[in-house]
Amino acid sequence: MSVPATLHFEDLALGQTFRSRPLTLTAEAIKRFAAEFDPQPFHLDEAAAAASFFAGLCASGWHTAALTMRLLTECVPFAGGMIGAGMDELRWPSPARPGDVLTCAAEITELRPSRSRPEIGLVKLLTTTTSQAGAPVLILRSNNIVPRRTGAAR
Amino acid sequence: MSVPATLHFEDLALGQTFRSRPLTLTAEAIKRFAAEFDPQPFHLDEAAAAASFFAGLCASGWHTAALTMRLLTECVPFAGGMIGAGMDELRWPSPARPGDVLTCAAEITELRPSRSRPEIGLVKLLTTTTSQAGAPVLILRSNNIVPRRTGAAR
Numbered sequence: 680m681s682v683p684a685t686l687h688f689e690d691l692a693l694g695q696t697f698r699s700r701p702l703t704l705t706a707e708a709i710k711r712f713a714a715e716f717d718p719q720p721f722h723l724d725e726a727a728a729a730a731s732f733f734a735g736l737c738a739s740g741w742h743t744a745a746l747t748m749r750l751l752t753e754c755v756p757f758a759g760g761m762i763g764a765g766m767d768e769l770r771w772p773s774p775a776r777p778g779d780v781l782t783c784a785a786e787i788t789e790l791r792p793s794r795s796r797p798e799i800g801l802v803k804l805l806t807t808t809t810s811q812a813g814a815p816v817l818i819l820r821s822n823n824i825v826p827r828r829t830g831a832a833r
Numbered sequence: 834m835s836v837p838a839t840l841h842f843e844d845l846a847l848g849q850t851f852r853s854r855p856l857t858l859t860a861e862a863i864k865r866f867a868a869e870f871d872p873q874p875f876h877l878d879e880a881a882a883a884a885s886f887f888a889g890l891c892a893s894g895w896h897t898a899a900l901t902m903r904l905l906t907e908c909v910p911f912a913g914g915m916i917g918a919g920m921d922e923l924r925w926p927s928p929a930r931p932g933d934v935l936t937c938a939a940e941i942t943e944l945r946p947s948r949s950r951p952e953i954g955l956v957k958l959l960t961t962t963t964s965q966a967g968a969p970v971l972i973l974r975s976n977n978i979v980p981r982r983t984g985a986a987r
């Protein structure tokens with residue numbers, strides 16, 4: 680599903696939006712990620728999760744973020760790859776549940792040439808990861824580094 | 834390394850800081866996470882990474898974030914667990930490299946009872962994950978939900 684990473688800063692436009700393939704979240708994947716990185720009962724065990732704040736098994740927010748990154752690497756064709764220079768906001772408005780089919784849309788909300796480094800531009804993306812029901816499971820405002828076509832070779 | 838999750842909102846104080854155990858990052862772990870979630874050359878292959886923006890293999894920022902979460906679940910003893918209500922900032926000032934020994938410190942920077950939900954309080958944490966050389970590899974400003982001792986049982 681990957682696209683060639685060919686877009687330089689000069690090729691980008693405000694409002695341009697990249698859309699991912701769908702990805703199905705499974706209970707097995709939720710538990711496997713959680714066992715390694717976020718071993719809390721509401722990410723590991725259905726019964727414990729049912730009695731928790733989340734009222735049912737749900738993915739670690741960091742799992743949802745990692746899956747979002749996976750989908751973005753497949754659909755955002757920046758030359759040089761997806762290089763994050765920090766996130767301004769990361770929220771999980773709805774829990775991601777087993778069986779959810781997730782898709783991402785990443786919209787360019789700001790484009791700014793770097794003042795200090797003429798070979799790069801700074802690109803803000805607003806990424807929304809949504810379930811098949813339309814529930815937003817992740818909202819991310821990220822700052823990305825994209826090489827300029829006219830810049831120095833790297 | 835886990836501590837009992839016993840601290841309610843009323844038990845917390847501004848400036849209180851939780852410190853993690855050290856965790857060693859390996860090239861194998863960097864590549865394994867990247868293969869699943871962030872398959873870009875600078876996280877997968879030493880030679881390609883050497884020629885990249887990062888001038889050497891480094892962990893996906895989402896890997897560093899997931900490892901930070903792992904360490905926080907072991908050292909932040911909030912009753913009810915670590916429940917994130919969104920992140921205000923997430924940055925990776927320095928790349929995390931193979932062999933780095935990471936530790937986290939999470940400081941309480943704000944405490945606020947929820948106005949709409951008397952059973953919870955909102956706790957802001959400033960988490961810094963640092964390498965053995967003192968380089969900050971991750972800075973996270975998070976909003977966390979912590980139950981009040983006086984609140985309704987959940």
